[in-house]
Amino acid sequence: MNILEFTALVFLGSMIAGLLGALTGLGGGVVLVPLLTLFFKVDIRYAIGASLVSVIATSSGAAAAYVKEGFSNIRIGMFLEIATTLGALLGAFLAVWVSTSVIATVFGVVLILSAYLSRKPRPLAERDLPPDPLATRLRLNGRFPDLQGMRSYNVQRVPAGFSIMFGAGALSGLLGIGSGALKVLAMDQAMRIPFKVSTTTSNFMIGVTAAASAGVYLNRGYIDPGLSMPVMLGVLAGSLVGTRILVKAETKWLRIIFSAVIVLLGIEMLYKGLTGRL
């Protein structure tokens, strides 16, 4: 295959990944690395670098739309970004030291887990929780526009949320993904932040987290322009189209199918990783 054909095919594949990621809300980044390594036989280190770049593109693009709606809480975002960026640095340095088969194995586990987490129903946010002293000191409690006007919320269990965020950052740095599923887990389950606020704030954070590991990847020569170009442009085009048609599409079946695809890719990555073929 010459570079022109390769670029066109990778662009197409990335566009489909970005489209499905936006339509299902599962993020396209998570299938990019398996797509590149399993189908295009790209070395996993190049694949992670390219995926990381596309994660920044979609996060910043989507965040631009979200921040204007007034759901995201910039204080929660900035406070937790201390955890995610530190984790991302650690993950990126780890990626240099561990073997590619270990990375592939971890990737497989994370794929299967994130498909599971996304199928799990989210807890309904309990209203009128008592204010937590630490959250109050950190000024994390906030308000967001609801059907009945502005609704306030009190953030809970800050240390637990901060720790899960550190883990999410480390996985993001090690695997080149947004790890949105883990971020939402920290904010929904541990910190009891309302659904709309946690989703948009998480998206807002993904770009900064990915940028923290992208610097290390760039300096280590993992970010290849020839590969990152079609991946980034493809994912960006796909997710732009995806968010446009999102309102009209029936996404329930799509989510089930896409989750199944993620699990299958996870099993394949796990198998290749454990047998040392990646």
Place this chain on the structure above:
Amino acid sequence: MMVKRAWTDQRIEDILGNMLRAGVGLSAFVVFCGAIVYLTHHGRTPEDYRVFQGEPSDLRSVPGILREALHLNGRGIIQLGLLFLIATPVARVIFSIFGFAEEHDRMYVVFTVIVLAILLFSLVGSQM
């Protein structure tokens, strides 16, 4: 007091949104331009990503990328576009420092400076 604060937050978020959009747009445009140069010169070369070699040192650092891009090297131009993309969240963090300072929120100015330091360390300090 509360009303003024909410207004400032909303205004900051509006500017942030536009900034992010502009950053992604600029970066996609530069990457696209680089792609045209790269594909016209190297389109017929066989691809090879199976074996990891790592990028040449010029495509790993900010000064090197600028040098390659100024020589209108296709891969250098693409890498410059990717650098703009990585800089977009960094710019948003820098902007947030001013936003929090405007609100006299000293604690969050400190938090944001910490995040910025981590980002800059990753971009500049991690070359070892």
